[in-house]
Amino acid sequence: MAESYDFLGDINTKKLWWSFKVYIIRIWELPSKFNEKEVQSIEMILQDSKGNRMIASIPKALVQKWSGLIIQFQMYAMNNFIVVKNTRIAQTIPSQWILTFSHRTTVNQIQEPSFPLEAFRFRTIVELLNADKILQSDLFDVIAEVVGKEDPRDLVTTKGKETKRMVIVLEDLEHNKIDCILFGKMVDQILPHLEDGTVEPVIVLLQFFKAIRWNGKTSLHSHFEVSKIHINSQLKEIETFKNRLLSDAPATTSVRISQISSQSKWSTVDELTQGPTWITGTIVAINAGKKDWYYKSCRNCPKKVDTPIGNRYECDKCGHTHGSAALRFKVEVMVYDGTGSISLLLWDREMVQLCGKRAEQIRDTEAEGDDEYPPTLNNIMDRKLLLKINVKSANIKQFDQIYTVMKICDDEEIIEKNTQSVLSAEPSTNTEGGCSNSVHVSADFNLKNDCDPEYNLDAMEESISSLKCKTPLKRTSNILKCGSQFVNETDEDGQLSTNKFSRK
Numbered sequence: 001m002a003e004s005y006d007f008l009g010d011i012n013t014k015k016l017w018w019s020f021k022v023y024i025i026r027i028w029e030l031p032s033k034f035n036e037k038e039v040q041s042i043e044m045i046l047q048d049s050k051g052n053r054m055i056a057s058i059p060k061a062l063v064q065k066w067s068g069l070i071i072q073f074q075m076y077a078m079n080n081f082i083v084v085k086n087t088r089i090a091q092t093i094p095s096q097w098i099l100t101f102s103h104r105t106t107v108n109q110i111q112e113p114s115f116p117l118e119a120f121r122f123r124t125i126v127e128l129l130n131a132d133k134i135l136q137s138d139l140f141d142v143i144a145e146v147v148g149k150e151d152p153r154d155l156v157t158t159k160g161k162e163t164k165r166m167v168i169v170l171e172d173l174e175h176n177k178i179d180c181i182l183f184g185k186m187v188d189q190i191l192p193h194l195e196d197g198t199v200e201p202v203i204v205l206l207q208f209f210k211a212i213r214w215n216g217k218t219s220l221h222s223h224f225e226v227s228k229i230h231i232n233s234q235l236k237e238i239e240t241f242k243n244r245l246l247s248d249a250p251a252t253t254s255v256r257i258s259q260i261s262s263q264s265k266w267s268t269v270d271e272l273t274q275g276p277t278w279i280t281g282t283i284v285a286i287n288a289g290k291k292d293w294y295y296k297s298c299r300n301c302p303k304k305v306d307t308p309i310g311n312r313y314e315c316d317k318c319g320h321t322h323g324s325a326a327l328r329f330k331v332e333v334m335v336y337d338g339t340g341s342i343s344l345l346l347w348d349r350e351m352v353q354l355c356g357k358r359a360e361q362i363r364d365t366e367a368e369g370d371d372e373y374p375p376t377l378n379n380i381m382d383r384k385l386l387l388k389i390n391v392k393s394a395n396i397k398q399f400d401q402i403y404t405v406m407k408i409c410d411d412e413e414i415i416e417k418n419t420q421s422v423l424s425a426e427p428s429t430n431t432e433g434g435c436s437n438s439v440h441v442s443a444d445f446n447l448k449n450d451c452d453p454e455y456n457l458d459a460m461e462e463s464i465s466s467l468k469c470k471t472p473l474k475r476t477s478n479i480l481k482c483g484s485q486f487v488n489e490t491d492e493d494g495q496l497s498t499n500k501f502s503r504k
């Protein structure tokens, strides 16, 4: 019986009885945001004979039915899907639609594939190192030999979760090198292959990794669950690489993997000193559930109001009373800077700036999920920002690991310049270009602090603008760490102005 199949490039929302013949390029379980032992969905990347790719997703209700049955790199005939528009903020591959499994979906493995598997879209190390611009949303594959390793380090996140981090050095056949940073399970996966005295080459194929450029240095990072590392496996690409490697330089008895000393600087995150500090980073997690992304406040000022007295809320800061409380954002997020992550508390003004909506608008228009924060909050995910945080003595002495964000800047150009300068900086060095100590308040900034009595125009904003001068930005560390002691007793009282610290 001649069967006809659809192509992934022809998908639309108008029909349900789709029929595809596809390879599974990648399949992974997505853990629940709230309980990582629970699987939220099974995600897949499909590829058809034309090389087109699409995401397919098995929703929670069907996870048990399909768990373990669909295997990576195998070909399947798959029928009947519900097509939904892909509105996810965090993208794995550019995919306009998501093929969602329903109870009618059927999947049959094809034993004799009718077209060859071309599973990887490789990027060379040279391409990555020489790229003008690195897009963190861009995921690709890399094949290389492991030629160096750092000792793994233990990390404990602020949520008390233990994980590991390890740097390995990769080399291609032309001896170009790049660092690759592995986390968590991938560290456990590679360690047995890197034991001292290993003389066999260790070939890795990194699937769906991303490049990050910090301090002018490009390295490879995994990207949540979609990333996978294949080590010395039977994949034809690994076999080919190994054969070429050994024909260029026959196997010797010398050790192939050298130990490197820990070279990583914990950049901004590790070196925080008391007072206000600017850091750069990307929002990578929202630590909030259904009810802990906002607080009830006075309608006249940002002070928290708890329980109504009678049927009115009375503010013990300004004395204002009202029949209902206002809603303001208070959201804990995690920010990652290429080497480490910290927890930050974003208050109302910054959340409105990032999210584009007020807390009350969100509560009024979005239905509450089971145990989830409103989807609009995802607008802030993956945003690279310059954040002014207030490091309090409690952060240092009592190891309170949550820092309060006082201002944000999302201007790409300024972030880029600031990133380069901060991360390349060493303590107590002065600038050659005369950049660091000169202060130019740029007209590009909207710094109307008049309405904001608690925020004196301190050195911080000026420092940022001084980075816009044209001299080479090499040694400008101190300016970002200096600044007057900040008198901000904050918390609910800290949000008085509505000025936006971002360029128009």
Ligand SMILES: [Zn+2]
Pocket: 298, 299, 300, 301, 302, 303, 315, 316, 317, 318, 319, 320
């Ligand atoms: Zn008040």
